[in-house]
Amino acid sequence: MDFNFTEEQDMVRDGLSRMVREQYDWETRRKAIASDAGWRPEVWAQLAELGILGMPFSEADGGFGGGAVDAMVIMEEFGKGLVVEPFLPTVVCAGGFLKHGGTAAQKEEHIGGIVAGSSVFAFAYAEPRGRFDYADLETTAKKDGSGYVLNGHKAVVVGAPWATHLIVTARTGGERRDRDGVSVFVVAKDAAGIVTRDYETVDGRRAAEVYFENVSVPAEALIGGEGAGLGLIELVTDEAIAALCAEACGAMKVAHAMTVEYSRQRKQFGVPIGKFQVLQHRMVDMYTAYEQSVSLTYLATLRLGASETERKRAVSAAKVGVGQAARLIGQDAVQIHGGNGVTDEYAIGHYFKRLTIFDAEFGNVDHHMKRHIALA
Amino acid sequence: MNLEFTPEEQAFRDEVRTFIEENYPKHLADFGMREDMEREDFLAWHKILGKKGWSVPAWPVEYGGTDWTPTQRYIWSEENARASTVMPLPFGVSMVGPVIYTFGNAEQKARHLPGIVSGDVWWCQGYSEPGAGSDLASLKTTAVRDGDHYVINGQKTWTTLAQHADWGFFLCRTDPSAKAQEGISFILIDMKTPGVEVKPIKLLDGGYEVNETWLTDVRVPVENLVGVENKGWTYAKFLLAHERSGIAGVARSKRGVEKLREIAANETLDGAPLIKDFDFARKVSQLEIDLAALEITELRTLAGEQAGKGPGPESSILKIKGTEIQQRLTELTLEAVGTYGAPLYGNIANVPGDAGSNQYPVGPDYAHHAAATYFNMRKTSIYGGSNEIQRNIITKMILGL
Numbered sequence: 001m002d003f004n005f006t007e008e009q010d011m012v013r014d015g016l017s018r019m020v021r022e023q024y025d026w027e028t029r030r031k032a033i034a035s036d037a038g039w040r041p042e043v044w045a046q047l048a049e050l051g052i053l054g055m056p057f058s059e060a061d062g063g064f065g066g067g068a069v070d071a072m073v074i075m076e077e078f079g080k081g082l083v084v085e086p087f088l089p090t091v092v093c094a095g096g097f098l099k100h101g102g103t104a105a106q107k108e109e110h111i112g113g114i115v116a117g118s119s120v121f122a123f124a125y126a127e128p129r130g131r132f133d134y135a136d137l138e139t140t141a142k143k144d145g146s147g148y149v150l151n152g153h154k155a156v157v158v159g160a161p162w163a164t165h166l167i168v169t170a171r172t173g174g175e176r177r178d179r180d181g182v183s184v185f186v187v188a189k190d191a192a193g194i195v196t197r198d199y200e201t202v203d204g205r206r207a208a209e210v211y212f213e214n215v216s217v218p219a220e221a222l223i224g225g226e227g228a229g230l231g232l233i234e235l236v237t238d239e240a241i242a243a244l245c246a247e248a249c250g251a252m253k254v255a256h257a258m259t260v261e262y263s264r265q266r267k268q269f270g271v272p273i274g275k276f277q278v279l280q281h282r283m284v285d286m287y288t289a290y291e292q293s294v295s296l297t298y299l300a301t302l303r304l305g306a307s308e309t310e311r312k313r314a315v316s317a318a319k320v321g322v323g324q325a326a327r328l329i330g331q332d333a334v335q336i337h338g339g340n341g342v343t344d345e346y347a348i349g350h351y352f353k354r355l356t357i358f359d360a361e362f363g364n365v366d367h368h369m370k371r372h373i374a375l376a
Numbered sequence: 377m378n379l380e381f382t383p384e385e386q387a388f389r390d391e392v393r394t395f396i397e398e399n400y401p402k403h404l405a406d407f408g409m410r411e412d413m414e415r416e417d418f419l420a421w422h423k424i425l426g427k428k429g430w431s432v433p434a435w436p437v438e439y440g441g442t443d444w445t446p447t448q449r450y451i452w453s454e455e456n457a458r459a460s461t462v463m464p465l466p467f468g469v470s471m472v473g474p475v476i477y478t479f480g481n482a483e484q485k486a487r488h489l490p491g492i493v494s495g496d497v498w499w500c501q502g503y504s505e506p507g508a509g510s511d512l513a514s515l516k517t518t519a520v521r522d523g524d525h526y527v528i529n530g531q532k533t534w535t536t537l538a539q540h541a542d543w544g545f546f547l548c549r550t551d552p553s554a555k556a557q558e559g560i561s562f563i564l565i566d567m568k569t570p571g572v573e574v575k576p577i578k579l580l581d582g583g584y585e586v587n588e589t590w591l592t593d594v595r596v597p598v599e600n601l602v603g604v605e606n607k608g609w610t611y612a613k614f615l616l617a618h619e620r621s622g623i624a625g626v627a628r629s630k631r632g633v634e635k636l637r638e639i640a641a642n643e644t645l646d647g648a649p650l651i652k653d654f655d656f657a658r659k660v661s662q663l664e665i666d667l668a669a670l671e672i673t674e675l676r677t678l679a680g681e682q683a684g685k686g687p688g689p690e691s692s693i694l695k696i697k698g699t700e701i702q703q704r705l706t707e708l709t710l711e712a713v714g715t716y717g718a719p720l721y722g723n724i725a726n727v728p729g730d731a732g733s734n735q736y737p738v739g740p741d742y743a744h745h746a747a748a749t750y751f752n753m754r755k756t757s758i759y760g761g762s763n764e765i766q767r768n769i770i771t772k773m774i775l776g777l
Contacts, residue, residue: 001385001447003679069377143689260775280771287770295672296665303378317633317665372665373657376637 003298007071013073015050020081026347033204037164043240044085053140057099061111067238070141072301079250082354083203085160086122090114092243094121094167095185096236101224106186110165111186121242122163122189124154124210125233132363136177136234137213141170141185145296146219148172149214150193151187151267154278160208161198163189170213184222192216203354231308238315241362242300244321249297252290252326255333255351259283259360262337262348273336282332289325296321312366315373316368321359326354330355388448392455398437398511404462412583413462415540416500422464422495432469434494439477439485439494450627457627465537468492468499472545474618475562475611479603487541488564500538500567502546502589503612505531510765513609514554517591519548519563525595526550526563532589539587541567546591551606555665562608564600571595581748582720591611616761617691623760625699626671628728632705633664639712639742650712663704670697675687680773689773692766699756699763706750709742729760 005013023043032040047053055070057063073093078087095114098107111121130136139152150170161167166187173180187194193215196208224232260283263274273279300318303311330352334341337348359365392478401420425431435441444452456463473492491497508515517530528548534712538544544565551559558607571594571697576584636714639661640651650656675692710717716739737744757763771777 001381001675001679005377009409022482124400258777261777274777277771280775281767281777283777284767285774286768287774288696291673291690291693292666292669292697294670295676298377298676299379299668299672302377314668317668320662321665321669337515369658369661372661373654374662376651376657376664 005069006093009070009073011068012052012055012201013077016052016074016077017080019050020077020083024081024083026180026271028127029084029161029204030081033200034261037162038206039085041082045117047087048115050165051086053117054115056091056095057111057115057361060105061099064252066240068301068304069183072297073241075246076250076253078115079247079252079354080202080254081262086120086162088240088243088247089159089163090119090121092240093236094122094186096239097167097186097232098222101184101229103220105220106223110186113164113174113280113302115316119165120159120162120163121165121167122165122208123238124155124157124160124168126155126157128153130155130156131179131180132367134237135179135230136181137169137171138176139170141172141183141202141217143172143264144216148185148219148221150187150215150217152212154210154212156201156207157196157210158201158205158207159197159358160189160210161206165189166194166210167223169229169233170212180228181227181254182233183228184223185217185347187215187217187221201357203357204350234312236287237354237362238300238311239304242297242304244358244361245297245300246317248322248326248355249290249293249350249356250285251358252293252329255348255355256283256286256290257328258348258351259286259333259336262340266338277338281335286329287330288331293325294319294324311376313372316372316375319368320365320372323368326355326358381451385447387453389451389455392452392505393458395428396455396459396461399428400459400461405459414672418462418465418540419495419498420539421462425464426494431495432465432473434470435473435493436479439473440491446682447675448554449674450678452630454627454630456751457631459734460631464495465498466542467501467536468497468584471501471615472499472564472619475545475602475615478614479519479611480563483610484564484602491542492639498541500541500544500589502532502535502544502565504534506533510762512612513558513560514549515549517546517548517562518552519596521552521598522595524598526598528563528591528594528596530591532591534585535574535587535589536585537587538567538589539576542608543567543588544572545602548613549563549610550608554606557609559606560608560612561605562602562611562770563596564602565591565594565596569594569596580751581752583748585752585754586627605660623691624674624694625702626667626674626698629667629698629701629705630671632709633667634659636660636705636709636712637744639709642740642742643712643714659708663701663708666697666704667701670694672702673697689769692761692769692773695760696757696763696766704758705751706746706753710746710750713740713743713746716740717747719743721748 041298049065054063055066059065091114098110125134127138141148141150152170156221164188168185168187170183171181172183193213195211198206198208201207223250240368264272266273294316300315333348334352337346340346343349404417422431433442433444433452437443465485469492476488503512505515505517519526519528523744543768544567546563546565547560548561548563550561552657571592573590575588576587577586579585637651640656641649643650674694719738
């Protein structure tokens, strides 16, 4: 049992922390998310240069030999700065599909681009009526010669406006919601028949509704076995959840620290409001919820390689616990900031927004509570 | 970073598991801790461990401790929880022992530590008073110097299991003119000294776990002062931090959740096992998730200790969350047994024809102590510095407010 980070992981954290502090200050972020592009490709290029985008890939695949703990370290720093660039969909999700299910040719074709920063991915899995069930798919992939033809509508595909490629889930067989018959494809976003409607999200990111209208893809676009993709999707989304929890921990840490600092500065009744015990104890409960979240994030991250049941239980425990903490810390941080907490000007409200949207990503508290119960 | 046990740690687990199986007294098997036990039953496992050299694992080796790593100590507590052993009481092992070996003189160490290690001497804690609970520093018991003795007068309360105690460690005011925290001394008292009177207090569960301890002109030799006169508050705080670090009770709670699941699988609701009811299952899962988080939080704290950090203010988190979980567990257990939580049972487990009982037992065995245990565990968020005091500690020491 070991809770120490390697020297390399400490270096990555320090380097990223410096980069976020120096180049992701609040005003710069505000301008970037309001710009036409909504992100800063130069930040992405710098992440590639620092080796961040290649960190969780093995050296054989062209990466730097890191793993889930490295992704955790990286995502926590992104959470602290509310970084919007699409590390999660590109490196954790698409990277995960390629690592666990990709053929040698697929890895060869795509991992180099991810590591270099030239390929940006979005993960198109959700559908308007599918909620959190990865098998509840109306999108279809019909066999056509040696390839497939995709038709369907994918909902709230985060990072899609910036993406060069999409990972798409579709049904190649079976009935809607069957475990069998789910397949995963990698598709260039400029493929004929893909139509997107881009928009902003409430937490400062960009997403799109993605429509597939008779999109032809070759057989080589299939990742994993035909109709056998659900297990792979569950594994990759569990990895994504662990990484998301780390991001939420970073955001909660900053939200809590901002709140404590605010309570030191803000005076009412002639004293700093941080002198009031009723607020002190709320801030202690926020702190405790944060520490428990860090523990659950460690648990989920370190159980990603365990048996399927152990992995799913640990990941669902984390998504429940961190989801509850994110709600508590986000709401209480705004409350203790008073009126300033509900203004656009103060940063705290933006942390609150990110922590709010986090809950529904890859299944909310209720969904993961049900999965935890089912696996008892 | 990993959660795996090393082969050496696995071997250690096998070793202690085998030792427990072969040496733990059979008549106390799966018994847990019960306040109504005989003195010898409380001490039985302690004495066996004393001979083995495992009764005070966290102490330095020179005083009878082990060189176990925090991970090994964690495995040790897990294996004991698994067998529901009656562990050595904390008053000597976790409280006064570390104070004596850290602040006591050579004679005090030689005189008092061996009895704690062997389990021959039973200690009790004289901290709280009727007027000094959370505001412990306002205590009024006085120790006045008279030649080679202190003459001690006052009243202590909540003295746990003092009815069995041979010795007690007491906080007494030695300088009434100093500021509250600065005139307190840490004094060891032989409980057989004339003027010491222990009166039981009956608690909600019907048992007599705590006492009032009256001290009337109790003459104590000055060599029983630990450390420096008027510096007792420092030692008291040191002791409380040590007390809190073991207070999370993670391993015991994990065992408790397993038992709760067994009960809920046996109870029925609408013709199906209670554990299949979504509302109930949700509460159990929530408890397990909170406990899983606490387990890692405790392991992180232990890892910090291994890296040379003593128990710090983070131990207050363990105290708050650990006791909340212990209480929730007993609450859900009582809920699970349903209406059979209501019958009043005597302190002695009821078996048909048992002379100690005047009533036939009703309902399943696991229901007999569910209510009593729930009532008893309300103490956990009150003792050891109430959970509100823990929040004050975190406010000051971690948030810096």
